Amino acid sequence: xxxxxxxxxxxxxxxxxxxxxxxxxxxxxxxxxxxxxxxxxxxxxxxxxxxxxxxxxxxxxxxxxxxxxxxxxxxxxxxxxxxxxxxxxxxxxxxxxxxxxxxxxxxxxxxxxxxxxxxxxxxxxxxxxxxxxxxxxxxxxxxxxxxxxxxxxxxxxxxxxxxxxxxxxxxxxxxxxxxxxxxxxxxxxxxxxxxxxxxxxxxxxxxxxxxxxxxxxxxxxxxxxxxxxxxxxxxxxxxxxxxxxxxxxxxxxxxxxxxxxxxxxxxxxxxxxxxxxxxxxxxxxxxxxxxxxxxxxxxxxxxxxxxxxxxxxxxxxxxxxxxxxxxxxxxxxxxxxxxxxxxxxxxxxxxxxxxxxxxxxxxxxxxxxxxxxxxxxxxxx
Amino acid sequence: xxxxxxxxxxxxxxxxxxxxxxxxxxxxxxxxxxxxxxxxxxxxxxxxxxxxxxxxxxxxxxxxxxxxxxxxxxxxxxxxxxxxxxxxxxxxxxxxxxxxxxxxxxxxxxxxxxxxxxxxxxxxxxxxxxxxxxxxxxxxxxxxxxxxxxxxxxxxxxxxxxxxxxxxxxxxxxxxxxxxxxxxxxxxxxxxxxxxxxxxxxxxxxxxxxxxxxxxxxxxxxxxxxxxxxxxxxxxxxxxxxxxxxxxxxxxxxxxxxxxxxxxxxxxxxxxxxxxxxxxxxxxxxxxxxxxxxxxxxxxxxxxxxxxxxxxxxxxxxxxxxxxxxxxxxxxxxxxxxxxxxxxxxxxxxxxxxxxxxxxxxxxxxxxxxxxxxxxxxxxx
Numbered sequence: 043x044x045x046x047x048x049x050x051x052x053x054x055x056x057x058x059x060x061x062x063x064x065x066x067x068x069x070x071x072x073x074x075x076x077x078x079x080x081x082x083x084x085x086x087x088x089x090x091x092x093x094x095x096x097x098x099x100x101x102x103x104x105x106x107x108x109x110x111x112x113x114x115x116x117x118x119x120x121x122x123x124x125x126x127x128x129x130x131x132x133x134x135x136x137x138x139x140x141x142x143x144x145x146x147x148x149x150x151x152x153x154x155x156x157x158x159x160x161x162x163x164x165x166x167x168x169x170x171x172x173x174x175x176x177x178x179x180x181x182x183x184x185x186x187x188x189x190x191x192x193x194x195x196x197x198x199x200x201x202x203x204x205x206x207x208x209x210x211x212x213x214x215x216x217x218x219x220x221x222x223x224x225x226x227x228x229x230x231x232x233x234x235x236x237x238x239x240x241x242x243x244x245x246x247x248x249x250x251x252x253x254x255x256x257x258x259x260x261x262x263x264x265x266x267x268x269x270x271x272x273x274x275x276x277x278x279x280x281x282x283x284x285x286x287x288x289x290x291x292x293x294x295x296x297x298x299x300x301x302x303x304x305x306x307x308x309x310x311x312x313x314x315x316x317x318x319x320x321x322x323x324x325x326x327x328x329x330x331x332x333x334x335x336x337x338x339x340x341x342x343x344x345x346x347x348x349x350x351x352x353x354x355x356x357x358x359x360x361x362x363x364x365x366x367x368x369x370x371x372x373x374x375x376x377x378x379x380x381x382x383x384x385x386x387x388x389x390x391x392x393x394x395x396x397x398x399x400x401x402x403x404x405x406x407x408x409x410x411x412x413x414x415x416x417x418x419x420x421x422x423x
Numbered sequence: 424x425x426x427x428x429x430x431x432x433x434x435x436x437x438x439x440x441x442x443x444x445x446x447x448x449x450x451x452x453x454x455x456x457x458x459x460x461x462x463x464x465x466x467x468x469x470x471x472x473x474x475x476x477x478x479x480x481x482x483x484x485x486x487x488x489x490x491x492x493x494x495x496x497x498x499x500x501x502x503x504x505x506x507x508x509x510x511x512x513x514x515x516x517x518x519x520x521x522x523x524x525x526x527x528x529x530x531x532x533x534x535x536x537x538x539x540x541x542x543x544x545x546x547x548x549x550x551x552x553x554x555x556x557x558x559x560x561x562x563x564x565x566x567x568x569x570x571x572x573x574x575x576x577x578x579x580x581x582x583x584x585x586x587x588x589x590x591x592x593x594x595x596x597x598x599x600x601x602x603x604x605x606x607x608x609x610x611x612x613x614x615x616x617x618x619x620x621x622x623x624x625x626x627x628x629x630x631x632x633x634x635x636x637x638x639x640x641x642x643x644x645x646x647x648x649x650x651x652x653x654x655x656x657x658x659x660x661x662x663x664x665x666x667x668x669x670x671x672x673x674x675x676x677x678x679x680x681x682x683x684x685x686x687x688x689x690x691x692x693x694x695x696x697x698x699x700x701x702x703x704x705x706x707x708x709x710x711x712x713x714x715x716x717x718x719x720x721x722x723x724x725x726x727x728x729x730x731x732x733x734x735x736x737x738x739x740x741x742x743x744x745x746x747x748x749x750x751x752x753x754x755x756x757x758x759x760x761x762x763x764x765x766x767x768x769x770x771x772x773x774x775x776x777x778x779x780x781x782x783x784x785x786x787x788x789x790x791x792x793x794x795x796x797x798x799x800x801x802x803x804x
Contacts, residue, residue: 045460050453051653059447065441066620072431076721076736077728079426108488109622111650112642120501141642141651146639234653239447241490241622241655261493261522261530264737270522271493272432272615273621277658340457347458355457357643 044396047354048235048328049185049387052229054280055237061283065276073266074271087188087275090282094244097228099221105389106245106258106265108277111212111232112246117258117269118208118228119179123149125254126176126206131155133172133205135165135180135191136372140357142179142210145369150177154248161374162321165188171351172199182211182223186357186385187320188329190214197224204218215244216288217326218295226250227335231285233277236286237390242277245269250383251291291390298327302388305397312405319373328388331378332404337411339384345407351400425777428735429616429647430566430594430710430768435661436618436652442664443620446561447655454654455645458706469655471663478666479610479627480602486645487626487639488659492593492613493522498639498650499589499609500560504530505585507557514556515584516546516572517753523560523591524749531558541700542755544570553580563592564603567738567750567766568701568709571595578605587632593614597669597706599676612666614658618771621667623658626650631693672771681710683769685780688710693786700754700764708770713785718792720765732781733794735766765792 046055047330054062065086070076073084086100095102106113109134117140126132132150134142135157148323151255157180158166165180172178178200193209200207207227216222216227216236223229231244247256247268261270302325310316315335339355345354356367367382375383388397426434434445445658446467446636452458476483489495500523507513513531515523516538527535538561539547546561547803553559559581561572573612575591581588588608591792597617603609616791628637628649642651668671683706691697720736722794727734737748747761757765769778 047453047456050456050461051451053451054447059444062447063440063444066443070432070434070621071733072428075428075431075733076724078430079733080431085605090638094443109655110652112640113494114489115642116640116651139642141640142645144641144651239655240653241658254543259497259521260523260525261496270497270525271491272621276620277622316713330672343457352452352456352458352460418704 043393044151044350044399045352046386046388046400047352048389049385050239050354050357050391051234052237053283053391054239055284058280058284062276062280065279069275069279072076072274073420076417083275087273088276089276090275093282093286094379096248097222098244098246098248099187102403103266103325104246104252105251106247106296107273108245108258108269109241110234110243110272111230113209113258114230114243115139115208116145118230118245119145119149121256122177122208125182130176130205131174133170133179135159136184137163137165137184138179138368139185139210142208148180149197153181159160159372161370162323163187163319163373164323165191167192167195170196170199172203172205175200175205175353177206177208179208179210181213182209183217183326183329185213186367187331188213188326188374189320190324190326193224197227201226203358213326213329216285217328219289219292224389233281234305236288238281238285239277242274242281244281248422252292261268272281285297288390295327297394298388301394301397302327304394305343305401306402308398309404313408315340319375321371328392330386331370332384332386333379334382334384334408336382338381339409342404344385344409345410346403348405349403351403353400354387356383356385366416424778425731425773426733427767427769427773427781428733429739429770430766431735432615432621432627433618433770434772436668437618437619437666438668438730441800443510443657443661445611446660448661450656454656455643459712460769464656465613468654468659470619471656471659474663474667475625478601478670479604479625481627483631484647485627485630485633487628487652488651489624489626489639489650490622490626491615492520492611494591494639495611495624496520496522496591498582499611499626500526500530500558500760502637503558503587503589504547509763511557511586513534513558513560514551515537515559516561518544518546518565518567518570518750519560519562519568520591520593523562523589527560529558537768537804540753542753543704544568544750548573548576551662553584553586555584555672556581557583558589560585560589560591560640563590563595564598564710565750566594567748568712568754569594569707569712569768570701571705571707574605578608582607594707594710597666600670600673614665617665617669618770619662620658623662625633653801660675669771676708677771678775682775682778683708685775685784689779689782689786694789700751700756709773711767713767715758715765715789722787722792723765726791730784732784735768737764738764748787
C-alpha cells in the first residue's frame with residue numbers, strides 16, 4: 043500500500059503495537075496507587091521517561107507525557123500569555139500549525155505578531171525582534187511543506203533575550219535526530235507522526251519554565267506536578283518503542299533524501315511545469331509540496347486514491363475547511379495555486395520503488411486529465 | 424486477583440482490547456484526510472459517537488471525545504471563567520475531584536464558593552444559591568467515598584437560574600445507567616474507570632454551551648470544531664466497546680448493591696468499631712470508604728497487598744501528597760481519622776466471593792496488627 047500521507051498520521055509500527063499490548067496486559071495499574079502492582083507501573087513509566095529524555099538529550103524531569111501535540115501547544119501558549127510582560131509581544135511564524143496559531147490568536151490578541159516567510163517557506167528570521175518578544179513559536183519542520191525552521195538560531199536568540207520559545211517538532215521528532223534540538227525551548231513531539239499510537243505526545247519543559255510555574259492540566263500530581271491526569275502508560279510505552287525504532291533507522295536518512303530528490307526529478311519530467319512549492323529550502327526527507335500546472339488538487343487526489351496512492355490536498359486539520367491553506371498563502375501563493383497543490387509525505391516503510399511508482403502514477407493522472415481536456419473539468423471529478 | 428481499586432483505574436476489558444486492536448489495524452488513518460481509507464475511519468468515528476450519544480440519551484453532536492476527565496474538567500472550567508458574568512460566583516462542591524478543584528481555584532480565585540457537605544458526604548444542597556452562581560460543579564459520584572450527588576436537582580436549579588453546570592460523572596458512567604443524567608449539563612466520563620483504555624474520555628457539551636462558543640483545545644476542526652487534535656479512534660472504539668459491555672451488565676446492579684452491604688456487615692463483625700465514612704448516604708455499588716478503629720491506612724494497605732488484595736489509602740491523584748484527603752476533611756474527619764481510612768472499590772469482574780474474602784482478609788490484618796500491639800507500630804510497617 044503506497045501510503046503517502048504520513049504527515050497526517052502513520053500506521054502503527056509492529057513494535058509499538060506489541061508494546062501497547064504488553065503494557066495493557068501487565069502494567070495497567072494506576073502508577074500512583076500504593077501497592078506493588080502500581081509500583082511496577084511506576085517504575086516502567088520512569089524508564090520510559092528516561093528513554094525519551096535520552097533521545098532528546100535532556101534530563102528525565104524535563105519530559106512531560108501528553109495526549110498529543112495539540113494539547114501541548116495549547117498548554118504552553120495559555121501559560122505564556124499569563125507570564126510574559128504586559129508590554130511584550132508574541133511572535134509566531136505565519137506558517138505554524140493551527141494548534142499554535144489558533145490559541146495564540148485567542149490569548150495574545152493584538153499582542154500577536156506573525157513572522158512572515160519567504161516564497162520558499164523559510165522563516166524571515168531577520169524580521170524577528172527577539173528583544174521585543176516575550177514568546178516566540180517557530181516550528182522545527184512544516185507539516186504542509188516539510189520546510190525546516192532555523193531552530194537553533196531562534197533558540198539562541200530567545201535564550202539571549204529571555205523570551206520563551208515553543209518549538210513544535212511534531213513533524214521532526216521520529217524523523218530526524220532530535221538530540222539537543224532547541225536546548226532552551228519547550229519542544230513538542232507527537233507519537234502518531236512516527237509510527238506510535240494516537241493520543242500520546244511529548245512535551246519537553248525547559249527547567250526555567252518549571253521554575254517559573256509552568257503547568258499544563260491541573261488536578262493530581264502526575265508528571266512531576268506539571269500535567270495532571272492518570273498516566274496513559276500503554277500509549278507511552280508504545281510511543282517509546284516507536285521512537286527508539288525510528289532512531290535506529292537514522293542511517294538510512296541519506297538514501298531517503300536521495301529518493302525524494304529523484305522523485306522530484308521524475309515527476310518534473312512526467313508533468314512539465316510542475317513546481318515544488320518549497321524551492322530549494324531545506325526540507326524533511328519525507329515531504330514534498332507539489333503544485334500542479336492545472337486541475338484542482340481534489341481531482342488529482344481522487345484519481346491517485348483510485349490507483350492506490352493516498353496523498354493529501356493539505357493538512358488533515360484543515361480538511362473540513364474550504365479556505366485555502368494559510369501556509370501556502372503565507373508563501374505568496376494565490377488561492378488558485380494553493381488549490382492546485384498536493385502534499386506528499388512518505389514514512390519509514392516507504393521504499394524507493396514506492397516513490398518511483400508514485401511519480402509514474404502522477405504522470406498518468408496528468409495525462410488523463412489533460413486528455414479529458416477542459417470539458418473534463420465539467421463532466422467528472 | 425481480587426483487585427479493589429477500580430476507582431483509580433480498571434484492567435482493560437477483553438472486548439475493549441479487541442476493539443483497540445481492530446481499530447489500530449484497520450482504521451488507523453486520519454479521519455479528516457481526503458481518501459477512502461480515511462472516509463472509512465470517519466464513518467466508524469461517527470458510529471462511535473452515535474453509540475455514546477445513545478448511551479447518554481443525547482444527540483451525537485453533543486458528544487466530544489477527549490483524552491480523559493482531567494482534560495475535560497480543565498477545559499470546561501477555563502471556558503466558564505471567561506463567560507460567566509463578572510459579578511457571578513462559581514460554586515464547587517468541597518469534595519470535587521482535584522481536576523475540578525485545582526483549576527477552579529486557579530481561574531475563579533476569590534469568586535469561588537466551596538459548597539460544604541454533611542458528615543456523610545452528601546452535598547448541602549440547601550446552601551446552593553444557584554441564582555448567584557454563574558457556574559456550578561457537583562460530581563455525580565465521589566471517587567473516594569462513592570457518595571452520589573443530587574445531580575438532577577442541581578441540573579434543574581442551574582437550568583432555572585441560567586448557571587452552567589459541570590457534572591463530573593467519571594465514577595458514574597460505565598457503572599450506573601447514564602441515560603438522561605444531568606440533561607442540561609456538561610457531563611464528563613472517563614474510559615479507564617469502566618474497563619476502557621486510558622487516554623479516552625467523553626465530554627457531553629450541552630447545546631447552549633456550543634451556541635455560547637464553548638471550545639476545548641484549539642487548532643483543527645475536529646469534533647465539530649469543539650476539540651482540536653487528531654481523533655484517537657482506536658481508543659474511542661475501545662472505550663465504546665467497554666461502555667456497551669458495561670451497559671449490558673446493568674441487570675446485576677441490584678445483586679452488587681447487596682454484596683457491598685453484606686461486605687459491610689461482615690467487616691463490621693470482623694473488626695469491631697470499623698466505620699463506613701459515608702454512613703447511610705446513597706453510594707455507588709462498588710465503593711466503600713472504611714475507617715479503621717486504629718492503625719494507619721498505609722499499614723493496612725501493605726498487609727492487604729501481601730495477602731493479594733489491592734485497596735487504596737485514597738485517591739491515586741493524591742498519593743504523592745502527604746496532606747490528608749480533602750474529601751474526608753470536608754466531611755469533618757480529623758487528619759488522624761483520615762489516615763485510618765482505606766478506599767475499597769470493586770469492578771464488574773469482582774465476585775461476591777471476592778468481597779467475602781476481602782472482609783476476611785481485613786479481619787485477619789486487624790487481628791495481626793492488634794496482636795503486635797503498640798510496639799508493632801514502631802518496629803514494622
